[in-house]
Amino acid sequence: MKVKDLADKLGMKILTGEEGLEKEIEGGYTGDLLSWVMSHASKGDVWITVQIHPNIIAVAVLLEMAAIIVPEDIPVEASTLEKANSEGIAVLQSPDSAFELCAKIKAAM
Amino acid sequence: MTPNNIVNMAIIKGLDAIAITDHNSVENAATCMEVGKENGLLVIPGMELQTREEVHVVCLFPDIEAALAFQEYVYSKLPPLKNNEKLFGEQLVFDKDDEIVGHNDRLLLSSSDMTLRDAFNKVNELKGAFIPAHIDREAYGIINALGFVPDDLPISTLEYKNEEGLKKLVNSGIVPKRYNFIRSSDAHYLQDISERQNEMEVDELNSLNIINKLK
Numbered sequence: 001m002k003v004k005d006l007a008d009k010l011g012m013k014i015l016t017g018e019e020g021l022e023k024e025i026e027g028g029y030t031g032d033l034l035s036w037v038m039s040h041a042s043k044g045d046v047w048i049t050v051q052i053h054p055n056i057i058a059v060a061v062l063l064e065m066a067a068i069i070v071p072e073d074i075p076v077e078a079s080t081l082e083k084a085n086s087e088g089i090a091v092l093q094s095p096d097s098a099f100e101l102c103a104k105i106k107a108a109m
Numbered sequence: 110m111t112p113n114n115i116v117n118m119a120i121i122k123g124l125d126a127i128a129i130t131d132h133n134s135v136e137n138a139a140t141c142m143e144v145g146k147e148n149g150l151l152v153i154p155g156m157e158l159q160t161r162e163e164v165h166v167v168c169l170f171p172d173i174e175a176a177l178a179f180q181e182y183v184y185s186k187l188p189p190l191k192n193n194e195k196l197f198g199e200q201l202v203f204d205k206d207d208e209i210v211g212h213n214d215r216l217l218l219s220s221s222d223m224t225l226r227d228a229f230n231k232v233n234e235l236k237g238a239f240i241p242a243h244i245d246r247e248a249y250g251i252i253n254a255l256g257f258v259p260d261d262l263p264i265s266t267l268e269y270k271n272e273e274g275l276k277k278l279v280n281s282g283i284v285p286k287r288y289n290f291i292r293s294s295d296a297h298y299l300q301d302i303s304e305r306q307n308e309m310e311v312d313e314l315n316s317l318n319i320i321n322k323l324k
Contacts, residue, residue, distance in 0.1 A: 032163075034256035053162050053225065055255040077224060079261060 001025050001109060003067040003090050006046065009108050010101070012069065012092040015081055020090030025066040028105050030098050034059050041065065046105065048098045052076045057083040067091070071098045111207040112137065112144040114299055119150055123305035125314060126151035128169055128293075133159055133183055133217045135176040136202045142173060144205050153316045157242060158183060159220045160228050165242040165249040167268055167293070168232050171317040175235040182231055186223045190216040229262045238323040240266045243295060244284065245274025257283055265289055266323045289323065 004021035026044025138154035145152030154176035202211035294303035311318040
């Protein structure tokens with residue numbers, strides 16, 4: 001499933017440009033300690049995190065993740081979105097909690 | 110730990126200067142500064158801030174006014190929760206005779222709703238030093254929370270706890286060598302106050318000179 005299709009299906013808001021939306025989702029991961037995520041998440045994951053610091057983009061690029069999802073409508077720092085756009089990483093936002101998102105994404109895949 | 114205990118232990122250890130950095134609060138700083146002044150020890154007002162990213166940052170200020178202004182900002186960003194003394198212990202405020210003059214009711218241990226960037230800008234505006242704390246610790250260290258030190262802020266000094274931990278971070282390339290590294294005792298108990306073993310040179314011993322070396 002493509003990032004764009006998941007965003008549509010779950011009614012998530014797309015905070016970044018077009019570029020990252022065509023990536024193929026291969027799995028998912030949830031975590032907020034970036035050092036942990038860096039050593040445990042996988043290529044192609046959609047990553048759910050409450051961290052909104054620009055470093056999340058670097059982690060997503062490093063691991064070649066499909067996209068980042070920010071739960072509970074947390075506002076994302078402008079500098080994070082700028083970095084996301086320049087690196088072609090889609091950042092999606094949802095009113096759901098990480099728990100609810102996991103269940104919905106798993107069911108959708 | 111009371112103001113007189115801390116100041117006198119620091120003097121016994123032969124220290125020239127200490128910083129008081131309570132978690133998300135500076136309520137004991139003025140008293141400690143006063144006790145320090147009476148006993149000939151420089152006490153720098155500061156705070157161990159916990160940011161939204163769950164990163165601990167040592168914030169040091171040139172004077173108590175700046176520290177109190179920062180505290181006001183931090184308090185406005187803390188969740189409106191009350192401390193539970195049974196669970197988290199007492200948050201005491203002392204006077205200069207070590208008498209308890211208050212209990213801080215706020216839950217200070219949670220994160221302030223302030224990003225690293227907000228916090229950096231505020232500390233900078235108040236002419237303070239912004240030092241990510243115990244970067245080699247798992248709990249609340251910047252590396253653990255954010256993977257690496259973000260390069261979008263002009264941070265110049267990092268604090269570490271153990272030589273071994275720092276060596277690992279630098280040798281693996283996770284932390285570039287270009288930073289100033291300082292080691293402080295991060296003492297939560299009297300016996301943890303460090304010996305006279307870490308030093309820096311300043312022209313004249315005052316808070317501003319020390320802070321400017323760390324910026």
